[in-house]
Amino acid sequence: xxxxxxxxxxxxxxxxxxxxxxxxxxxxxxxxxxxxxxxxxxxxxxxxxxxxxxxxxxxxxxxxxxxxxxxxxxxxxxxxxxxxxxxxxxxxxxxxxxxxxxxxxxxxxxxxxxxxxxxxxxxxxxxxxxxxxxxxxxxxxxxxxxxxxxxxxxxxxxxxxxxxxxxxxxxxxxxxxxxxxxxxxxxxxxxxxxxxxxxxxxxxxxx
Amino acid sequence: xxxxxxxxxxxxxxxxxxxxxxxxxxxxxxxxxxxxxxxxxxxxxxxxxxxxxxxxxxxxxxxxxxxxxxxxxxxxxxxxxxxxxxxxxxxxxxxxxxxxxxxxxxxxxxxxxxxxxxxxxxxxxxxxxxxxxxxxxxxxxxxxxxxxxxxxxxxxxxxxxxxxxxxxxxxxxxxxxxxxxxxxxxxxxxxxxxxxxxxxxxxxxxx
Amino acid sequence: xxxxxxxxxxxxxxxxxxxxxxxxxxxxxxxxxxxxxxxxxxxxxxxxxxxxxxxxxxxxxxxxxxxxxxxxxxxxxxxxxxxxxxxxxxxxxxxxxxxxxxxxxxxxxxxxxxxxxxxxxxxxxxxxxxxxxxxxxxxxxxxxxxxxxxxxxxxxxxxxxxxxxxxxxxxxxxxxxxxxxxxxxxxxxxxxxxxxxxxxxxxxxxx
Amino acid sequence: xxxxxxxxxxxxxxxxxxxxxxxxxxxxxxxxxxxxxxxxxxxxxxxxxxxxxxxxxxxxxxxxxxxxxxxxxxxxxxxxxxxxxxxxxxxxxxxxxxxxxxxxxxxxxxxxxxxxxxxxxxxxxxxxxxxxxxxxxxxxxxxxxxxxxxxxxxxxxxxxxxxxxxxxxxxxxxxxxxxxxxxxxxxxxxxxxxxxxxxxxxxxxxx
Numbered sequence: 001x002x003x004x005x006x007x008x009x010x011x012x013x014x015x016x017x018x019x020x021x022x023x024x025x026x027x028x029x030x031x032x033x034x035x036x037x038x039x040x041x042x043x044x045x046x047x048x049x050x051x052x053x054x055x056x057x058x059x060x061x062x063x064x065x066x067x068x069x070x071x072x073x074x075x076x077x078x079x080x081x082x083x084x085x086x087x088x089x090x091x092x093x094x095x096x097x098x099x100x101x102x103x104x105x106x107x108x109x110x111x112x113x114x115x116x117x118x119x120x121x122x123x124x125x126x127x128x129x130x131x132x133x134x135x136x137x138x139x140x141x142x143x144x145x146x147x148x149x150x151x152x153x154x155x156x157x158x159x160x161x162x163x164x165x166x167x168x169x170x171x172x173x174x175x176x177x178x179x180x181x182x183x184x185x186x187x188x189x190x191x192x193x194x195x196x197x198x199x200x201x202x203x204x205x206x207x
Numbered sequence: 208x209x210x211x212x213x214x215x216x217x218x219x220x221x222x223x224x225x226x227x228x229x230x231x232x233x234x235x236x237x238x239x240x241x242x243x244x245x246x247x248x249x250x251x252x253x254x255x256x257x258x259x260x261x262x263x264x265x266x267x268x269x270x271x272x273x274x275x276x277x278x279x280x281x282x283x284x285x286x287x288x289x290x291x292x293x294x295x296x297x298x299x300x301x302x303x304x305x306x307x308x309x310x311x312x313x314x315x316x317x318x319x320x321x322x323x324x325x326x327x328x329x330x331x332x333x334x335x336x337x338x339x340x341x342x343x344x345x346x347x348x349x350x351x352x353x354x355x356x357x358x359x360x361x362x363x364x365x366x367x368x369x370x371x372x373x374x375x376x377x378x379x380x381x382x383x384x385x386x387x388x389x390x391x392x393x394x395x396x397x398x399x400x401x402x403x404x405x406x407x408x409x410x411x412x413x414x
Numbered sequence: 415x416x417x418x419x420x421x422x423x424x425x426x427x428x429x430x431x432x433x434x435x436x437x438x439x440x441x442x443x444x445x446x447x448x449x450x451x452x453x454x455x456x457x458x459x460x461x462x463x464x465x466x467x468x469x470x471x472x473x474x475x476x477x478x479x480x481x482x483x484x485x486x487x488x489x490x491x492x493x494x495x496x497x498x499x500x501x502x503x504x505x506x507x508x509x510x511x512x513x514x515x516x517x518x519x520x521x522x523x524x525x526x527x528x529x530x531x532x533x534x535x536x537x538x539x540x541x542x543x544x545x546x547x548x549x550x551x552x553x554x555x556x557x558x559x560x561x562x563x564x565x566x567x568x569x570x571x572x573x574x575x576x577x578x579x580x581x582x583x584x585x586x587x588x589x590x591x592x593x594x595x596x597x598x599x600x601x602x603x604x605x606x607x608x609x610x611x612x613x614x615x616x617x618x619x620x621x
Numbered sequence: 622x623x624x625x626x627x628x629x630x631x632x633x634x635x636x637x638x639x640x641x642x643x644x645x646x647x648x649x650x651x652x653x654x655x656x657x658x659x660x661x662x663x664x665x666x667x668x669x670x671x672x673x674x675x676x677x678x679x680x681x682x683x684x685x686x687x688x689x690x691x692x693x694x695x696x697x698x699x700x701x702x703x704x705x706x707x708x709x710x711x712x713x714x715x716x717x718x719x720x721x722x723x724x725x726x727x728x729x730x731x732x733x734x735x736x737x738x739x740x741x742x743x744x745x746x747x748x749x750x751x752x753x754x755x756x757x758x759x760x761x762x763x764x765x766x767x768x769x770x771x772x773x774x775x776x777x778x779x780x781x782x783x784x785x786x787x788x789x790x791x792x793x794x795x796x797x798x799x800x801x802x803x804x805x806x807x808x809x810x811x812x813x814x815x816x817x818x819x820x821x822x823x824x825x826x827x828x
């Protein structure tokens with residue numbers, strides 16, 4: 001899609017309102033970004049409610065995650081930049097905090113990834129054409145040293161084939177991406193549904 | 208009800224917005240159809256968000272599930288056609304992915320159907336006049352070979368008396384139908400409520 | 415409050431939209447009534463979605479539950495009439511099907527009532543002035559013979575002191591009442607919250 | 622922020638509508654306050670639905686919790702006053718009843734506080750800069766003697782370093798505060814998310 005700054009802002013504000021309406025933007029959690037047609041990245045600033053963003057709440061970074069404007073981006077913008085560097089097809093990255101993504105990564109043994117298997121909804125993920133498969137969503141330990149975390153993430157993502165559409169930070173939340181804002185949003189919604197099914201299965205399945 | 212194409216489109220768009228508002232249309236999941244007054248079937252295309260459909264997102268198939276227009280229907284349209292062939296009274300079919308329908312079919316032993324018993328809400332289902340009964344919602348193994356799955360579904364549905372108002376695909380979701388879009392929607396809502404009660408009972412009842 | 419028929423209809427339509435927005439009116443479940451200033455009762459007809467009622471969906475009964483108009487009321491209208499006969503202060507009765515009310519009455523041993531103890535939210539119930547109390551919500555076996563059920567309900571309610579603000583039908587749902595539509599609605603919301611806490615405690619508390 | 626009475630009322634009505642939309646204002650539960658620029662406190666009256674407040678539903682107290690107007694405040698206004706006396710930076714206090722806050726305080730052993738550890742969402746709380754920490758939300762026994770409870774609360778809060786942003790009353794609900802209504806609202810939303818994760822972990826984690 002590759003957008004102008006003003007259309008990127010319009011898309012980011014709209015997706016914030018939609019994610020908030022689905023309960024995926026409590027307090028000031030989350031951050032969202034879009035790749036611009038000049039190769040830079042529009043990304044939300046820190047500390048704002050994502051369901052009530054205005055156009056001043058979006059700033060710009062370059063592909064190395066460096067701030068291009070006076071308004072500083074979220075510290076997590078370096079993770080967004082990392083995803084754009086790795087995957088040329090990705091034009092949008094969405095990060096949300098949600099009960100399923102936080103809890104599932106906390107109750108799984110440390111070091112485990114989230115493995116989704118046999119769900120028809122897996123076909124929402126780009127490149128997945130059958131439910132009869134096994135999709136791994138890599139889980140990383142959370143960190144406050146975002147540049148260091150971005151290196152860890154990049155080192156692992158490059159080894160994964162096929163390229164994932166999402167990652168999880170333990171006790172923190174979900175990053176999802178796609179070729180458009182809409183595709184990234186669909187990945188978020190599909191994974192939230194499947195992660196809630198995984199938690200429900202853990203609760204119920206211990207019969 | 209038996210509708211013209213344009214009133215069918217209006218109904219399909221409206222029910223998509225309502226199901227989405229209830230959390231029953233995450234990402235691009237689900238598909239919806241209506242029998243037209245010329246005997247053909249209006250059905251949603253693939254890959255669109257069902258809460259934000261526009262009129263170009265509805266196409267047509269015949270009763271054998273063959274595409275009648277350039278826009279291809281969802282691959283699952285053959286399942287819709289199967290339901291219309293079997294049940295002359297059915298004028299609308301709705302398919303949704305939801306946490307209860309996906310999880311319940313995954314935690315039950317493979318080969319089990321969902322059995323609902325003693326719920327007053329059963330009386331929402333067409334033909335059910337008392338809570339003091341036992342309603343079986345047949346569960347089928349999911350498949351990516353939709354024509355083959357449609358044959359399996361048809362072979363079993365014809366044997367079921369009384370005719371069911373819904374079926375489940377394991378790890379996939381719910382199909383529900385009725386004499387109007389509204390009746391099919393009521394079947395969806397009633398079954399979602401009762402399946403959520405079933406899951407809650409599994410969680411709680413193991414005291 | 416004691417209303418004219420037209421203001422009663424306005425109140426019933428409005429409370430239906432609010433309960434539906436809270437997820438308390440799936441499919442065509444529930445029915446609502448208001449005592450009129452001539453001593454008759456306005457009550458919803460059967461088979462309509464309670465979030466989308468129009469003025470033709472309200473009819474009238476007398477205090478014995480007999481239909482006064484051509485449009486027949488819900489079969490459960492005799493339960494509404496029973497509550498109005500017993501309690502002069504009651505001007506509105508609301509009945510809803512919800513996951514907590516259905517599941518809690520199904521997982522408790524048959525014959526048990528729902529007992530709520532120690533909740534601050536109990537003070538929402540008329541006449542309750544402290545959390546440090548024990549409120550019994552009587553549970554009745556569901557029946558399709560509504561006149562017989564109404565007699566069973568009446569026989570038991572007259573013995574209960576203080577007068578309850580609600581009752582439950584097993585596997586069916588909640589009846590709540592109050593001196594106004596708003597008070598009855600508050601009883602519904604307070605009990606839904608406390609019943610969801612009870613279920614959560616059953617799930618969690620078996621450590 | 623420090624507001625005029627009329628802007629305080631505007632803020633209180635708006636936050637009530639937002640909390641209600643998130644399901645955090647059932648029946649007439651909760652109460653909200655704002656510090657005014659003359660040092661007094663605007664606070665909601667009792668018995669009104671917090672999602673449908675109008676400007677007559679806000680009254681004023683002084684810092685000792687004494688009513689300044691004919692309309693009496695909620696009995697819990699003395700707890701709001703206590704928070705404003707202790708913490709000069711606090712300009713808004715929000716109190717809500719919710720399933721997680723009620724249930725979590727009931728299932729924990731009596732006398733336990735809620736301890737949150739390792740959540741990225743902790744950084745929403747003022748003064749918290751890393752997930753790698755342990756935040757204690759003090760839990761107090763509920764009481765109907767609000768002045769006595771306010772003394773117990775004050776005696777304990779003064780001993781807590783760093784100053785908490787919230788407290789819980791057992792079986793009752795959450796009090797949260799901040800330098801603005803918005804900051805207090807963010808504390809509510811962040812704690813509701815983390816408490817729902819804690820409950821989910823209790824359910825799931827007993828593998």
